[in-house]
Amino acid sequence: MTALLPADDRLIVALDVPNALAALDLAQKLGDSVSFYKIGLGMLTGGGLALANELKQEHGKRIFLDMKFFDIGATVENAVRGIAQFDLDFLTVHGDPHVVRAAKEGASGKDLKILAVTILTSLDRADLDAALIQPGDIADLVTERAARALEAGADGVIASPREAAMIRALPQAEGKLIVTPGVRPAGAALGDQKRVDTPASALSAGADHLVVGRPIWQAEDPKAAAQAILAEIRHI
DSSP, X not given: OOOOOOOOTTEEEEOOSSSHHHHHHXXXXXXXXXXXXXXXXXXXXXXXHHHHHIIIXXXXXXXXXXXXXXXXXXXXXXXXXXXXXXXXXXXXXXXXXXXXXXXXXXXXXXXXXXXXXOSOTTOOHHHHXXXXXXXXXXXXXXXXXXXXXXXXXXXXXXXXXXXXXHHHTSGGGTTOEEEEOOBOOTTOOOTTOOSOXXXXXXXXXXXXXXXXXXXXXXXXXXXXXXXXXXXXXXXX
16 A cells, blocks of 8 residues: 655645535545645635634644735724634735735734735636736736735735746745645646646746645545645655
């Protein structure tokens, strides 16, 4: 029998399943293969915060709360201050500088890392045009948004694997985190993601963490799917 590879914090599994019970069942199946989980907005009304606490406090997992907060500064600051009391690891906000500054103020004194969303990996140039976003190459826009968010105090950014190298080259990115959704093992379905790459390519480009959801939780054997990714990134 082949020995299982140990968990690697660089792999974050997105618990994009219907509710907390389904998420706990998935976490049980994955066992010691996964040490870091992402809980997003889709889980918020399905027991997401309780799930985050249980996985963190009772199972020793790291937690990335993907809320993508965006509002006036005072509201963002208050929301983040409330989240920061839960002793979680990562929290996303939109990368607008005023949002980042407010979030950092709300997280003051806590270990919660504030990650700034640049441009969602499900969007392409046509989507940006429809949203009246300024013209330009997406990679350039992502890199500029990342630079501004990091200057505003973000602990890291969210960006697709295709922009990771450009962001890593920024002076502002020194010592900061790059977390990449839109990661798909070779041959995996893209789903609604448009700017994707493989786990190995994302890490080689400068990403610190990979967020992988459907290729794991939709797999017939989720643990085997996670193990395949761990094998791919083992020597990177």
